[in-house]
Amino acid sequence: MIKVALLPAGSVSDEAARYLFAGQEAQYVYHKLIADVFVSTDNGTTDYSIIPIENTIEGSVTLHSDWLVHEVDLPIQAEWVYPSIQNLIGHQSELTSGQGELDYSRIVKVLSHPVAMAQCQQYLKENLPHADQEHVSSTAEAVRIVRDNPGLGWAAIGTTIAAGNNGLQVFDRGVTDHDNNFTRFLLVGDRPFTERTSDAHKTSILVTLPEDFPGALHQVLSAFAWRKINLSRIESRPTKKKLGTYYFFIDINLSMESVLLTAAIAEIEALGCQVRILGSYPSFTFTTAE
Numbered sequence: 001m002i003k004v005a006l007l008p009a010g011s012v013s014d015e016a017a018r019y020l021f022a023g024q025e026a027q028y029v030y031h032k033l034i035a036d037v038f039v040s041t042d043n044g045t046t047d048y049s050i051i052p053i054e055n056t057i058e059g060s061v062t063l064h065s066d067w068l069v070h071e072v073d074l075p076i077q078a079e080w081v082y083p084s085i086q087n088l089i090g091h092q093s094e095l096t097s098g099q100g101e102l103d104y105s106r107i108v109k110v111l112s113h114p115v116a117m118a119q120c121q122q123y124l125k126e127n128l129p130h131a132d133q134e135h136v137s138s139t140a141e142a143v144r145i146v147r148d149n150p151g152l153g154w155a156a157i158g159t160t161i162a163a164g165n166n167g168l169q170v171f172d173r174g175v176t177d178h179d180n181n182f183t184r185f186l187l188v189g190d191r192p193f194t195e196r197t198s199d200a201h202k203t204s205i206l207v208t209l210p211e212d213f214p215g216a217l218h219q220v221l222s223a224f225a226w227r228k229i230n231l232s233r234i235e236s237r238p239t240k241k242k243l244g245t246y247y248f249f250i251d252i253n254l255s256m257e258s259v260l261l262t263a264a265i266a267e268i269e270a271l272g273c274q275v276r277i278l279g280s281y282p283s284f285t286f287t288t289a290e
């Protein structure tokens with residue numbers, strides 16, 4: 001059976017994993033911290049890790065991409081985009097007025113994952129400007145903490161599944177500042193993902209430019225441009241070795257099987273750039289029809 005490491009039951013990662021592995025026999029191994037999710041696949045306890053990597057509202061989850069580059073060497077086997085729907089959750093008896101209506105003034109603190117909290121800043125400013133905000137390791141963990149601490153005026157931002165699992169009330173549904181809020185997830189591990197197929201393929205590479213080479217990035221991009229290769233993301237991150245030095249994450253809308261792509265990478269290497277292939281994988285998009 002496929003073993004999959006991920007953030008706790010009821011997290012957005014959990015919902016997204018169940019979507020990708022629908023109809024498969026998968027065993028989910030939950031971890032409180034994303035570091036432990038990575039380690040579990042790195043040390044061979046699990047076949048894959050589920051890694052949230054980018055969000056519509058918040059952009060890249062840089063902690064996770066840095067882990068992928070610096071701490072482990074796990075190839076990307078698939079990516080998929082899944083809706084991230086957040087809700088305000090708490091104890092029914094504690095946060096409602098006599099008529100059973102939510103009384104925002106009773107909430108003194110809101111807990112959530114930093115990425116989820118960032119998706120709801122407008123909502124929090126309008127409704128809960130007086131409440132403290134506390135970041136925890138996942139939305140599911142926020143809901144669990146609120147469950148275990150009744151009577152303190154705490155609420156969580158998380159999934160309806162987490163609210164149900166923990167016997168808590170969903171007070172406000174869909175509280176993100178923009179409706180079309182999606183998260184891009186990566187499936188990483190040594191085992192190729194063959195359970196589903198897709199017409200869309202991507203390759204992710206990490207490029208380190210040679211030092212003191214004026215126009216190096218321009219030349220890297222030209223290698224793709226004149227071959228009419230489509231890039232879907234380029235992002236710089238510090239190498240962490242020397243201030244002012246960066247590597248570039250580049251996502252390419254082609255499989256490594258394409259001769260065009262192998263030629264472009266050879267050209268980039270010939271410029272003196274270091275290229276690390278992070279993975280060449282199928283790309284899936286959430287459709288409610290499935």
Ligand SMILES: O=C(O)C(=O)C[C@]1(C(=O)O)C=C[C@@H](O)C=C1
Pocket residue numbers: 007010011012013014052053055061084113115116137138139140182183
């Ligand atoms: O806390 C969770 O529920 C997660 O799965 C983590 C995570 C993230 O790291 O981006 C995943 C998707 C949501 O957009 C918010 C949080």
